[in-house]
Amino acid sequence: MVFKIARKHLCIPYVLFLLLFVIAPVIVILYYAFTNGEGQFTVANFLGFFTSGNTVGTLLYSLFIALIVTCVCVLLAYPVAYILSKMMGRKRSTLLLLFIIPMWINFTLRLTALKEVLSVIEGNLAYHPFLNTVIGQTYDFLPFMILPIYTTLCKIDKSYVEAASDLGASPAEVFFKVTLPLSMPGIISGIMMVFLPAMTNYVILDMMYNSTYIMGSLIGGYFSAYNWNQGSMISIVLLAIICVATLFTNKFTDGEEAADRGAVL
Amino acid sequence: MKKNQTENIIELKGIKKGFDGETVVENIDLTVKRGEFVTILGPSGCGKTTTLRMIAGFEIPDEGEILLDGKDISSLPPYMRSVNTVFQRYALFPHLNVYDNIAFGLKLKKMDKDEIVAKVKHVLDVVDMEDFEKRKVSTLSGGQQQRIAIARAIVNEPEILLLDEPLGALDLKMRKEMQIELKAMHEELGMTFIYVTHDQEEALTMSDKIVVMANGHIKQIGTPEEIYNEPADAFVADFIGESNIFNGKMTGMLKVKFCGAEFECLDNYPKDTLIDVVVRPEDVILVGENEGIINGEVISVVFKGIHYEVTIQSGKNEIVCQRTRAAAVGEKVGIIIEPDGIHCMISGEVVNRYQGVISRRHTVSFIDSEFECDLTMLYPGSVLNDDGNIVKADGTVVDPVGLNVLVEMPVEKLSMSDDANAGGACGNIISLIYKGDHYNYVVKTKNGIEYMLDDEYLWNENDYVSILCDKKDIKISLLEKEG
Numbered sequence: 045m046v047f048k049i050a051r052k053h054l055c056i057p058y059v060l061f062l063l064l065f066v067i068a069p070v071i072v073i074l075y076y077a078f079t080n081g082e083g084q085f086t087v088a089n090f091l092g093f094f095t096s097g098n099t100v101g102t103l104l105y106s107l108f109i110a111l112i113v114t115c116v117c118v119l120l121a122y123p124v125a126y127i128l129s130k131m132m133g134r135k136r137s138t139l140l141l142l143f144i145i146p147m148w149i150n151f152t153l154r155l156t157a158l159k160e161v162l163s164v165i166e167g168n169l170a171y172h173p174f175l176n177t178v179i180g181q182t183y184d185f186l187p188f189m190i191l192p193i194y195t196t197l198c199k200i201d202k203s204y205v206e207a208a209s210d211l212g213a214s215p216a217e218v219f220f221k222v223t224l225p226l227s228m229p230g231i232i233s234g235i236m237m238v239f240l241p242a243m244t245n246y247v248i249l250d251m252m253y254n255s256t257y258i259m260g261s262l263i264g265g266y267f268s269a270y271n272w273n274q275g276s277m278i279s280i281v282l283l284a285i286i287c288v289a290t291l292f293t294n295k296f297t298d299g300e301e302a303a304d305r306g307a308v309l
Numbered sequence: 310m311k312k313n314q315t316e317n318i319i320e321l322k323g324i325k326k327g328f329d330g331e332t333v334v335e336n337i338d339l340t341v342k343r344g345e346f347v348t349i350l351g352p353s354g355c356g357k358t359t360t361l362r363m364i365a366g367f368e369i370p371d372e373g374e375i376l377l378d379g380k381d382i383s384s385l386p387p388y389m390r391s392v393n394t395v396f397q398r399y400a401l402f403p404h405l406n407v408y409d410n411i412a413f414g415l416k417l418k419k420m421d422k423d424e425i426v427a428k429v430k431h432v433l434d435v436v437d438m439e440d441f442e443k444r445k446v447s448t449l450s451g452g453q454q455q456r457i458a459i460a461r462a463i464v465n466e467p468e469i470l471l472l473d474e475p476l477g478a479l480d481l482k483m484r485k486e487m488q489i490e491l492k493a494m495h496e497e498l499g500m501t502f503i504y505v506t507h508d509q510e511e512a513l514t515m516s517d518k519i520v521v522m523a524n525g526h527i528k529q530i531g532t533p534e535e536i537y538n539e540p541a542d543a544f545v546a547d548f549i550g551e552s553n554i555f556n557g558k559m560t561g562m563l564k565v566k567f568c569g570a571e572f573e574c575l576d577n578y579p580k581d582t583l584i585d586v587v588v589r590p591e592d593v594i595l596v597g598e599n600e601g602i603i604n605g606e607v608i609s610v611v612f613k614g615i616h617y618e619v620t621i622q623s624g625k626n627e628i629v630c631q632r633t634r635a636a637a638v639g640e641k642v643g644i645i646i647e648p649d650g651i652h653c654m655i656s657g658e659v660v661n662r663y664q665g666v667i668s669r670r671h672t673v674s675f676i677d678s679e680f681e682c683d684l685t686m687l688y689p690g691s692v693l694n695d696d697g698n699i700v701k702a703d704g705t706v707v708d709p710v711g712l713n714v715l716v717e718m719p720v721e722k723l724s725m726s727d728d729a730n731a732g733g734a735c736g737n738i739i740s741l742i743y744k745g746d747h748y749n750y751v752v753k754t755k756n757g758i759e760y761m762l763d764d765e766y767l768w769n770e771n772d773y774v775s776i777l778c779d780k781k782d783i784k785i786s787l788l789e790k791e792g
Contacts, residue, residue: 204403210388212417225404
């Protein structure tokens with residue numbers, strides 16, 4: 045019998061990868077999250093998470109920091125994306141490149157450079173850990189906000205803007221009644237790409253001398269202390285938050301638009 | 310809305326518009342009366358949409374003015390004009406439902422909510438889309454979106470409704486229905502409609518007045534009957550409906566010669582005037598051999614539903630005839646054309662004229678063209694000496710470089726080549742008209758110089774060609790030196 049490679053066989057490598065590095069670990073995490081040290085089923089980890097002031101506090105702090113960073117990113121990225129989308133030809137590609145180039149530089153190197161600049165301005169970095177965390181995260185995540193908004197803005201048919209103007213909308217009204225609502229999928233995409241990493245990326249906090257724990261540092265902490273069960277439970281909670289957020293935003297934009305958001309999610 | 314047929318609602322005066330240095334429309338003068346249904350008709354790329362966009366305010370004319378009710382609005386932004394547009398691909402807002410789409414303009418005017426509801430209901434009734442208020446735009450068919458787009462525009466009660474090929478995306482049957490409905494809507498609303506299309510049948514069906522455009526210029530303005538029965542030139546005749554176009558010549562009082570025979574006609578031009586003769590296929594009458602004015606042989610018969618299209622070869626000319634009875638290929642026939650079926654118009658240029666300068670290489674050049682020429686034509690009896698200067702008959706020597714000359718190249722002496730380096734100028738074919746035994750072409754260069762020429766063979770529109778002309782056929786003569 046001759047073995048023929050059909051198109052569907054091409055996905056075999058990825059399916060294997062998926063099973064080994066995504067599905068299996070999730071099952072393992074689920075197992076640890078709902079067992080105790082002796083391997084017996086328990087919901088103590090779950091209850092522990094929500095009764096301990098320490099973990100709930102960390103969750104709230106993470107949400108808070110992620111919220112601030114996301115807001116700052118949206119406010120900075122939207123005008124940039126808007127201007128970029130209005131530009132023509134070479135000028136547009138050059139400027140776009142300028143915003144993308146930082147993504148090509150190693151992230152520790154980038155942050156070290158940022159630290160140098162900040163310490164020149166602030167003197168001692170340790171005085172403003174929260175501010176520096178926000179600056180660091182914003183600096184790191186901004187391109188992930190600009191790109192989806194820019195892509196969505198570029199895709200908005202010019203005739204919508206013309207139609208609105210034709211119907212009597214001033215340039216400001218055109219923006220708030222047509223351009224902004226039509227670019228919502230891009231903004232949501234950007235939020236998804238910034239908000240969740242901002243909750244967990246504790247390396248930036250470490251580098252900015254911010255000793256407050258966020259979700260990422262908490263998980264790291266438990267796993268380094270060999271408390272795999274509690275660490276797994278926190279991961280599961282985080283996973284649940286991500287799932288709920290995704291479902292919510294998919295409801296918010298409709299399915300069709302979500303599909304052409306041009307984003308990872 | 311008050312109806313006053315004598316009042317001009319919009320006037321375009323000397324409008325010119327270009328993009329990136331290339332002129333798209335020029336010398337547009339157009340007057341539209343209140344309540345008229347005016348159609349701007351032309352092939353794609355003729356500047357009709359640009360003209361409409363200038364009326365809407367999406368483009369600002371480079372020159373000229375647009376008067377709305379006597380006031381110049383040419384630099385007013387679109388949102389300050391009482392003009393609404395139905396877009397080619399509808400441009401309905403995807404994030405709003407049908408009701409909110411239609412109410413968009415009314416809400417901006419801060420109109421009372423109850424009044425908005427009533428008006429939206431009314432226009433939905435006008436476009437026959439009752440009870441669609443809550444529907445999402447993406448769930449509507451093309452025809453339904455079309456109706457909503459019209460409703461969204463007319464709900465604002467604009468003085469003028471602009472329609473940019475609104476039926477282009479619909480299938481044939483739907484298009485026919487919408488044509489009739491649009492016409493009825495126009496009568497019901499009493500609004501002025503300016504309609505842009507490339508479909509001549511659509512224009513003939515719906516309009517009070519048709520504006521035929523080509524290559525950025527207005528070719529003819531008239532009622533559908535005028536445009537069809539008395540086209541201003543061969544281009545209009547060719548574009549509006551099927552037609553046979555021949556080169557002809559007046560041979561006497563109400564007599565014109567074409568296809569090798571003399572025909573009686575109703576147009577009176579001086580003897581020997583060169584004429585473009587237009588004959589509609591339905592005016593060609595087939596009779597028995599030797600019973601008509603000219604004889605021919607049937608070379609093709611095509612069944613078209615309500616009639617047969619019969620092509621007859623008569624000498625070198627092909628004549629197309631429409632009739633209800635079939636004919637057999639190879640059949641020998643005679644042809645009669647009644648005087649009222651022959652439309653004569655003074656033919657376009659037979660000589661291409663340009664102003665040029667003599668250059669160092671003994672060529673004449675103008676803008677982006679350069680042709681070899683015979684310099685001795687400038688002075689009778691002159692010769693060229695070894696230095697390349699002209700020696701006049703009386704012995705004086707003239708340096709020809711930099712002389713301003715008039716260049717004349719007869720249409721029939723020019724030819725085309727697809728080798729871009731072969732000729733003195735290169736350009737794209739912008740128009741072609743079949744004239745019985747040859748095609749008449751207009752070639753436009755990058756910088757806008759137009760060459761008219763005849764060729765036996767069929768080239769395609771937009772073909773990039775070079776223009777050839779023999780040295781001896783280029784007539785040059787001195788222009789008076791300025792200053």
